[in-house]
Amino acid sequence: MTRKLFGTDGVRGQANSWPMTAEMALKLGAAAGRYFRRDGRNAHRVVIGKDTRLSGYMLENALTAGLTSTGMNVLLLGPVPTPAVGFLTRSMRADIGIMISASHNPAEDNGIKFFGPDGFKLSDEAEAEIEQIVGSAITPAQPQNIGRAKRIDDGLGRYIEYAKTTFPRRGQLAGLKVVVDCANGAAYRAAPEVLWELGAEVIPVGVAPNGHNINDRCGSTHTDTAAEAVVAHGADLGISLDGDADRVMILDETGRVADGDQIMALLAARWADAGQLRGGALVATVMSNLGLERFLEGRGLRLERTKVGDRYVVERMRAGGFNLGGEQSGHIVMTDYATTGDGLIAGLQFLAAMVETGERASDLVRQFETVPQMLTNVRYAAGQEPLSAASVQAAIADAEARLQGKGRLLIRKSGTEPLIRVMAECEDDAILGDVVGGIVAALSA
Template sequence: MPRLFGTDGVRGLANRELTASLALGLAQATAAVLTRGRRAQERQAQGRRPVAVVARDPRISGEFISAAVAAGLASSGVDVLDAGVIPTPAAAFLIADIGADFGVMISASHNPAPDNGIKIFAFGGTKLPDEVEDRIESLLGSEQDKLTPIGGDVGRIRRFADAEDRYIVHLLGTLPHRLDGIHVVLDCAHGAAAGPSPRVFTDAGARVTLIGADPDGININDGVGSTHLDNLARAVLEHGADVGIAHDGDADRCLAVDRDGNIVDGDQIMAILAVSMAERGLLKDRTLVATVMSNLGLRKSMAANDIRMVETKVGDRYVLEELNADDLSLGGEQSGHVIMTKYATTGDGILTGLHLVAEMARTGKTLAELAAVMTVFPQILINVRGVDHHGLKSDVVIADAVREAEAELGDTGRVLLRPSGTEPMVRVMVEAADQPTADRLAHQLADVVRERLAN
């Protein structure tokens, strides 16, 4: 059986793979695992029940899934604080802020509206380790370990009335500089950012123009947000704005557009923030954490600014693990997941956008001027499907082809071949000083992979 938990919680087509009964059972299994241990003994001594924060993005299926999750938790003796529609990083913050025992976020992030997901956060608003997710999955549907309190011991479900206000106050408190005089176009992806993002940018002093800020339950990520930047670029040019900020459906990502409509991706945003934090003595150990998919230009930019760069596997959870292991302060992904550990336990698109625009205000520079700290190398990614991806590491012909490509590129490019973890596919990525070279070498390598690993 495939593992229920993926790299970012449990996801699937709502009311098909992700059903109300699965959400109910998953909540009950979560309660059975996360309400035991030392904290449980402390709660019993204080005569109180465990508390969980439940939140969702605005997609329509989140209504029945969050109801099922709340029911599963309350039936297991957990008091539920229903935060309603808020960003994923807001849910993580609130868990830590009120000292809740854990929390559940219902969202499929940048996926289309028919999909949904369940993400579980531990005490402190941190993601669960794989082994804890495995324990929860092993108890799914089990009657033996199910918690079934009765009478006054069942949980209560209450509205978390000031959830968004708490989050906004927190965000404003992190700002190193006000945003007065800067015109920002915000694309909220018709998602969870539509409430807090305009409020916090306005309160910080920015002039705000909104697009993608009218969620109706089915339009989330539909042609808007961080995966569809054309509308944002047009809006920035149309309104003569200084900068555009794009979120995804649950607002844990941030990508940007400069005043000329040029995209500034997650790597460039990390470069800007890393250099700024290093200058101000805020970048712990002068170290940035990024994944192997980050652009070669980011590596060269960090080296030029005497900043060490640590690489991880693809996935923000691996970035976060490295940040926590060495108590580092900044990391993220090219996709716009940026983690600032002083202020957040997960990627926070609103927080990232605020600090990016604050750097414009602090320095008086345009976003394009700030982004010039990094030269983006042309990059091409080819997904070679229908191959035996397990044979990639042992194939000597492929290894020789990779060495030849690397020898041609020298220090002006990079080659990365990566097997998919979920399907018979190999990802071939090449970066080079010019696009034709990147394209040529990537297609040559893809042809070799296709020939050598054909099923």
């Protein structure tokens, strides 16, 4: 079956436009309810979380209607980080977890992510089955079996308490000043509270959501805001989250940024030294820098690459028994602690490294020298297939020939936006600029 609704991270689009409409959310809720109620039991439950987008109210109500129409009981968590939904799905013995969020995208977008009863995101096969049910007639529950819905007040508190347990008890954060940028998103309450309760002096940024300002000049995709706050307040560290807090960028005391590759390198080295890195490998995507691969090889460790999407990282981790993985974009997946990327817990692990080594953040954020990398996004119109054009194919072939033995090229469609992502790595900056520029020009023609 060709999937049309689901991308690399659930269903996503502009709010009130297909597929992010109330009508489609209702159908998705009913389809998910039918998928998980195939054994006929009536005691099923769903937890639903959301970020701070205005459209979250609309989608939450529509999903709830669809789910309860098939007999599912819905527990509404309100604004919580995406990893909290994964945690609470398993903790509360729910059959489904749903997160309403478009992650790092602007406020006018939204998305719907599904988690299975184990707290992990659904497989491609499960999503394909739900999509097939959406397109067919969905049998509703009998009137006496319609589900109930209620607000859960302690869900966020449960996650906060759990997040604190992932920080080593012997290491407290007293004496450390930490900037945390919550992107006016889902972690605007949880992240500052966790850090403060662990003893840090907290400088909160991006904690005034109004439904429209999520990811707006703040968060992990706009680290200048956190960097300015770090320098202005003389902070020891900056933690910059995205709108649903499943990814993070770390900033040292000078405002310099460490992306997901550098954070993973630090954790992999520390965990390997402590005998905690299972399988002697780190799982990352094809987007991770060649420098990370060389760093790991120098320590006798492996880099296992997957296609782009934290769900594929997690699938490889589970299949291979690995416990550390992630993406350059800041998804850090630590299955000892969470079922999906957790920006807050990753930030706590970085803080643990600072506390245990006594080193400054600037001593830890640069674990390896990156191979020069250039990434350019080219937007295309709906219905177009720009990669099939002969001129684009010729530009790609020329780029591959020029990079032979000197670097690598990766071109892919975004799974969440109408973008072609052109990425290349090469030690020669001139060649790097030429090959990316040539492909971008062909795509834009």
